[in-house]
Each structure stands twice: as C-alpha cells, then as structure tokens.
Amino acid sequence: MSEGLIILGATSKIAQEVGRVAARHGREVLLVARSMDRAEAVAGDLRARGASKVTVIAADLADVSTHPSLWEQIEADMPDAGEVLLAYGSLGDQERADHDIDYTLRELNTNFTSAASLLMHAAQQLEARKKGVLAVITSVAGDRARRSNYVYGTAKGALTLFAQGLRARLFTSGVRVLTIKPGPVDTPMTAHMKKGLLMATPQGVAATIYSEMEDGTADVMYVPGYWWLIMAIIKAIPESVAKKLKF
Amino acid sequence: MAGKDSYGMNSGNHEDPAQDTSYRSWGNYPRAAHKKILRPSWMDEITGATLRENAPLLAYGLGRSYGDSCLNDGGTLMDCRGLERILEFDVETGRIVCEAGVSLGEILLVAVPRGWFLPVTPGTKIVTLAGAIANDVHGKNHHVEGTIGCHVERFELVRSTGEAVICSRTENPELFAATIGGMGLTGIIPWAELRLKKIESSLIEMDTVAFNTFEDFTRLSSDEEGARYEYTVGWVDCLSGRKTRGIFMRGNHATTGGLHTHPEKIKLNVPFNLPGFTLNPLTIRAFNTLYYAMGKAKGGHSQVPYDPFFYPLDKVNNWNRIYGEGGFTQYQCVVPETEVAAFQEILERIAHGGQGSFLGVIKKFGNVPSPGMMSFPRPGLTLALDFPFRGEKTLRLFSELDEVVAAAKGALYPAKDPRMSPRMFRLSYPRLEEFRKYVDPALSSSFWRRVAEVAR
Numbered sequence: 001m002s003e004g005l006i007i008l009g010a011t012s013k014i015a016q017e018v019g020r021v022a023a024r025h026g027r028e029v030l031l032v033a034r035s036m037d038r039a040e041a042v043a044g045d046l047r048a049r050g051a052s053k054v055t056v057i058a059a060d061l062a063d064v065s066t067h068p069s070l071w072e073q074i075e076a077d078m079p080d081a082g083e084v085l086l087a088y089g090s091l092g093d094q095e096r097a098d099h100d101i102d103y104t105l106r107e108l109n110t111n112f113t114s115a116a117s118l119l120m121h122a123a124q125q126l127e128a129r130k131k132g133v134l135a136v137i138t139s140v141a142g143d144r145a146r147r148s149n150y151v152y153g154t155a156k157g158a159l160t161l162f163a164q165g166l167r168a169r170l171f172t173s174g175v176r177v178l179t180i181k182p183g184p185v186d187t188p189m190t191a192h193m194k195k196g197l198l199m200a201t202p203q204g205v206a207a208t209i210y211s212e213m214e215d216g217t218a219d220v221m222y223v224p225g226y227w228w229l230i231m232a233i234i235k236a237i238p239e240s241v242a243k244k245l246k247f
Numbered sequence: 248m249a250g251k252d253s254y255g256m257n258s259g260n261h262e263d264p265a266q267d268t269s270y271r272s273w274g275n276y277p278r279a280a281h282k283k284i285l286r287p288s289w290m291d292e293i294t295g296a297t298l299r300e301n302a303p304l305l306a307y308g309l310g311r312s313y314g315d316s317c318l319n320d321g322g323t324l325m326d327c328r329g330l331e332r333i334l335e336f337d338v339e340t341g342r343i344v345c346e347a348g349v350s351l352g353e354i355l356l357v358a359v360p361r362g363w364f365l366p367v368t369p370g371t372k373i374v375t376l377a378g379a380i381a382n383d384v385h386g387k388n389h390h391v392e393g394t395i396g397c398h399v400e401r402f403e404l405v406r407s408t409g410e411a412v413i414c415s416r417t418e419n420p421e422l423f424a425a426t427i428g429g430m431g432l433t434g435i436i437p438w439a440e441l442r443l444k445k446i447e448s449s450l451i452e453m454d455t456v457a458f459n460t461f462e463d464f465t466r467l468s469s470d471e472e473g474a475r476y477e478y479t480v481g482w483v484d485c486l487s488g489r490k491t492r493g494i495f496m497r498g499n500h501a502t503t504g505g506l507h508t509h510p511e512k513i514k515l516n517v518p519f520n521l522p523g524f525t526l527n528p529l530t531i532r533a534f535n536t537l538y539y540a541m542g543k544a545k546g547g548h549s550q551v552p553y554d555p556f557f558y559p560l561d562k563v564n565n566w567n568r569i570y571g572e573g574g575f576t577q578y579q580c581v582v583p584e585t586e587v588a589a590f591q592e593i594l595e596r597i598a599h600g601g602q603g604s605f606l607g608v609i610k611k612f613g614n615v616p617s618p619g620m621m622s623f624p625r626p627g628l629t630l631a632l633d634f635p636f637r638g639e640k641t642l643r644l645f646s647e648l649d650e651v652v653a654a655a656k657g658a659l660y661p662a663k664d665p666r667m668s669p670r671m672f673r674l675s676y677p678r679l680e681e682f683r684k685y686v687d688p689a690l691s692s693s694f695w696r697r698v699a700e701v702a703r
Binding site: 011013016035037038041042044045047048049188191 | 286288289290291329332333334335336343344346357
C-alpha cells in the first residue's frame with residue numbers, strides 16, 4: 001500500500017519508529033500530536049529519512065470535543081489516506097488512580113473513550129473509500145486486568161474489544177482493522193521499569209508492526225510474538241488465584 | 248502502548264533511588280556512581296531550571312570517551328541518546344541539522360545514499376554529534392580539513408541561567424569557541440548544524456606503504472605527499488621498543504562504485520568483560536591483516552568500503568570488554584614535528600617499563616586552525632597507544648611519559664585520559680584561564696574536578 005499514512009499520537013516512541021520505516025519506503029505521512037514543536041522534530045526526521053511528504057497537525061487527542069473539526073482538517077490534508085495508525089496512550093500511575101477518581105476517569109478517557117471517538121472518525125473515512133488499514137495499538141495489559149496497572153489495562157482491554165467490533169463492521173467494506181498488542185517496549189513510557197529480557201526495542205517492534213500493516217493479513221498481533229503465549233498463560237490463571245497475585 | 252510523553256503525566260526524565268553505576272566510559276576506568284540520571288527525549292526538556300536543579304550535571308552521549316571526561320561521579324548525568332532526530336537535511340547543500348544524540352553512524356546512513364559524507368570522522372562512528380563537538384574530534388583528514396569544529400555551522404546552547412543561545416562564528420562567537428572542544432562544560436547542546444562533504448562514491452581508494460622509523464613516517468606524511476591524499480594515518484607495531492614496523496595508510500574517496508551505506512547490524516559482540524588480556528587482539532588482528540595484505544598486493548593498492556577503512560573496530564560491539572574488569576586506557580599526545588624524537592623515547596620508556604609489544608596509531612596534524620579554544624589537535628604529530636590498566640604501574644609509566652611530552656612542548660587529549668595531572672592539563676591548554684569564564688557553574692565532570700578545579 002503506497003497511499004498516505006495518518007499517525008495519531010505521532011510523538012510516541014513506537015509511532016516515531018513506525019514513521020521511520022514508512023519514511024524509508026518514501027511514504028506520505030500525516031502526523032497528529034499534542035505538541036507542535038515535538039511533532040515538527042519528528043516531521044523533520046521523517047523527511048530526512050525519505051518520506052515523500054510530511055504534514056503536521058497539533059491537537060490534544062484526549063479532548064473529544066475537538067475531534068469533529070480535527071477530523072475535517074485531517075481529511076482535508078490527506079483525503080486519500082490508505083492507513084491510520086492510532087498510537088497514543090498513557091501508562092498512568094496506578095497508585096494515584098487507586099485513590100483519585102477524577103484521575104482514573106481522565107486516564108480511561110485518554111486510553112479508551114477518546115481513542116474510540118477517533119477510530120469512529122477514521123472508520124468513516126476509510127469505509128467510504130472501501131479500502132485501507134486501521135491499525136490500533138492497544139497492549140498486552142488489556143488481556144487481563146492486574147493489580148499493578150488495571151486502569152491502563154481496562155482501557156486498553158476496552159479498546160481491544162472496540163477494535164474487534166469495528167473489524168466486524170468494516171470487514172464488508174474491505175477495510176482491515178489490525179489490533180496491535182505490544183509487550184513492554186524500551187521507551188520513555190517504560191523508563192522507570194527494569195530492563196528485563198522481555199523488554200523489546202522500539203525499532204524491532206515498529207518494523208514488525210509496519211510489515212504486518214503492509215503485507216500481513218492478521219487481525220490481532222502480539223509484538224514480540226511470544227507475548228501471545230505469555231498472555232495465554234496469564235489469562236488461564238483462575239480468578240481465585242489471580243486476585244491474590246501482586247503482579 | 249504509546250508514549251507517555253504525548254499524553255502522560257511526566258517526561259522521560261526519572262530519578263533512581265540509588266546511585267547509578269551503569270554509565271561507564273569506554274576504558275572502564277575509572278568508575279563512577281551517579282546520583283541521578285536524566286533521559287530527555289525532547290529538546291524542550293532541556294532548560295536552565297533542569298541544569299540548576301540537577302547540578303552538578305554533565306551530558307552523556309555514547310560513552311566513547313576513554314577516561315572520566317564523560318563521567319560525573321556523585322553528580323547527575325543527562326543521557327542524551329533520546330535526542331536522536333535529524334531535524335533538517337538539505338540534500339542540495341549538504342547542511343544537516345541534528346539533535347545532540349544523533350550518532351555519526353546514523354548521519355552516514357542518511358547522508359551517504361544522497362552523496363554526502365562526514366566532513367571529519369574519528370575512528371568510530373558510534374559517537375554522538377554533540378559528543379564529537381564537545382571533544383572537537385579529529386580524523387585521518389586533519390591535515391586537510393581540520394577538526395569537526397571547523398565544519399560545525401552553528402548550534403544551540405542551553406545555559407543554567409535559562410538562556411538558550413544560538414552559537415556560530417558570527418553569533419556568540421566566544422561561546423561557540425569555548426564549546427567546541429569544551430568537554431560539555433559550557434552548556435547543553437540540544438541541536439547542531441554540520442556541513443557535510445560531497446562524495447561520488449562510498450568507496451575509498453586505499454594505498455598502504457610500510458615504514459620502519461618515525462622519520463620515515465614523517466617523510467610519508469610530508470606536505471607534498473600528504474596533500475595528494477585526503478586521509479592519512481600510520482599504525483605502528485612496537486615489537487621490542489627499539490624495532491618498529493609500521494603501515495602508512497592513505498586514501499581518497501573513489502569516484503565510482505556507487506553509494507552504499509554500512510551494515511546497520513553489528514554481528515559480533517563481546518557480551519561481558521573478559522579476564523586479563525594484555526593488549527587488544529582485535530587491533531593486532533586488524534594490523535596483521537593489513538600488514539600481510541600489503542605484502543601481497545603489489546603497491547598495496549585497493550578499493551574498500553568506507554566502513555572498514557574508517558571504522559575497523561566498529562565491527563565488534565563492546566570490544567573494550569576484551570580488556571577485562573580492570574579496564575584499559577589510551578595515552579594520546581601531540582608534539583611539534585621537530586620533536587619527533589620524543590616518540591622514540593616514549594616507546595623506549597614503555598619497553599623499559601615492561602609493557603612488551605603493543606600497537607599505536609600515529610598521525611600528522613595539519614595547520615587548519617579549529618575554532619575551539621580547548622581543541623586538542625594542533626600542528627605536529629600525534630601518537631595514541633592502548634594500554635590495559637594495571638593500577639600504579641600504569642600510572643607511574645604515564646607520569647614518565649608526561650615528562651617526555653612536556654619537554655617536547657606537547658599536549659594530552661582529555662577524551663582519552665583517566666589520569667593526567669592538573670599541571671599537564673595547564674601545559675596542554677594555554678587558553679585554560681580564558682575558557683574558565685565560559686564554564687557553566689551548574690556543569691561539571693569527574694575530569695574537570697580532577698584537573699582544573701584544583702589547578703587554580
């Protein structure tokens with residue numbers, strides 16, 4: 001697919017690396033991110049690495065009220081977009097969320113509600129053209145809610161379900177919905193975590209995501225692939241046991 | 248999962264509760280424990296307040312400085328590798344603007360296919376652009392192109408006062424001069440602009456010639472001879488101290504052969520520190536390969552990709568670990584050309600000190616002046632020798648070598664040094680007192696505290 005690529009949350013590390021792969025293929029890219037300065041830095045990088053054209057829109061994607069006008073601008077800037085990658089999210093602070101209801105709701109909005117809103121806009125655009133790929137970065141954390149990050153996990157799990165529904169809806173229009181579930185990736189988002197053997201590199205994860213978007217047929221992908229097995233085991237733990245685990 | 252930096256609550260910066268000992272210099276000696284590590288991912292995270300609140304602070308790139316000039320024991324390190332975007336690249340003019348943490352290798356990957364090359368490159372491409380500026384690095388073409396500072400157009404400098412100033416030959420020229428070779432002490436560089444060099448091919452036309460004495464080497468790099476070659480360097484193998492065998496390597500960019508980048512993946516790796524080698528088997532192997540190849544090929548002429556020509560050791564990741572836990576170091580000095588006899592004396596003292604056989608790199612610097620006030624390269628001859636670090640024994644030997652270098656009115660290179668005395672530093676850098684005025688009070692390094700703060 002050589003049509004335009006829209007990246008929502010273009011300053012996330014994984015999104016930047018996917019952008020670099022797309023740039024190497026000479027693609028046209030539209031970047032949407034909150035900070036114009038940061039998005040411009042990413043845009044310059046993608047241009048230097050071979051992107052045929054890079055456009056930048058600054059927008060607070062968590063602000064649902066702006067989505068209708070935002071999407072008008074996106075459609076105007078890239079009417080023939082072939083692919084949309086939704087890549088933003090917030091890992092958040094579970095300890096704070098345990099006691100702060102407003103904060104929890106904001107996190108749920110950032111990771112799920114606002115994302116669902118944008119996916120609906122994107123779905124409409126691609127549905128009308130009867131082709132394209134809608135790729136959504138959720139997380140392995142959405143496969144099972146855990147004590148240590150269940151607010152994040154809940155939102156990502158809901159997003160996974162939402163994408164599943166959207167896939168069934170868009171199937172008849174020839175639009176493919178790809179759910180991407182990364183395990184922990186060595187990015188600023190996980191800078192506080194210990195770098196274990198299971199920590200993947202953003203470059204490797206991005207290369208896998210890009211080739212699956214371009215040439216794959218999968219509906220759901222785990223990156224790296226071994227997370228499928230790990231999550232299968234974690235999901236199989238009986239609730240009576242899981243509730244006692246601190247992980 | 249995506250970046251908290253876009254929609255999260257805080258930046259990539261974070262604080263470790265305990266002291267961090269994971270950041271090392273290339274020689275693995277000395278070691279340092281850092282109170283705090285900052286990991287900015289964006290230029291806007293570098294502010295005057297960040298510098299003030301985390302003083303004493305030092306920027307860290309890829310840790311290829313050998314000694315302690317890239318360490319800040321007890322202080323804060325700002326790991327700038329997250330700043331790795333190319334902000335602008337004009338393929339018509341060859342001007343490239345990069346964030347501080349972009350490596351020279353990453354610049355090559357983007358530049359070479361479009362017919363551009365680094366104007367100056369050190370012996371490894373695994374260094375950051377800002378690190379290259381802070382050490383005003385030199386390469387095999389110093390006699391023609393000077394240091395990398397000669398090709399830096401401008402950069403931004405963030406100071407603890409909160410100022411963020413553009414520095415160039417015309418804007419804030421004093422800070423520009425102080426920062427090039429300024430060891431990271433004058434401020435933090437969020438981005439810099441470099442002028443690249445036009446090439447028609449990614450291959451190098453290489454010649455090798457044998458030499459046996461330093462006088463021979465000097466003759467081979469004499470101005471008339473050297474001017475025909477953009478790149479010149481000599482390797483010396485000191486078998487017994489007295490007897491030396493050397494290879495003089497010289498090369499030019501080829502004009503045919505296409506524009507191909509180096510392989511991105513490094514296949515070989517040294518996974519952990521190896522026990523007790525006395526010298527670097529890799530350099531020896533590289534040397535021997537060259538030596539015998541030279542004997543075979545008549546006239547020693549060949550055409551090679553730029554990667555093995557400039558960066559033979561980059562083929563092996565973490566090659567420094569072959570020296571083991573004790574670490575290693577390099578002794579790099581420069582002396583005026585008239586004092587070449589000093590090199591022979593250095594070799595004899597080393598042999599006398601029982602170091603056995605070892606390898607060194609020798610290069611004739613040219614007269615192209617660097618804008619940097621603390622730049623190491625100056626007209627003359629430079630010699631760089633690798634040593635396993637053996638504690639007192641090594642330190643004693645180096646002190647002896649210092650006397651030879653001082654008598655020859657020579658200088659030592661901070662980027663390679665874990666031990667020079669304040670006196671040697673003063674003798675090496677006549678503009679030290681002028682430089683002090685530009686040092687940011689929030690910035691410091693283990694090296695700076697060792698050689699300069701006590702040297703007043």
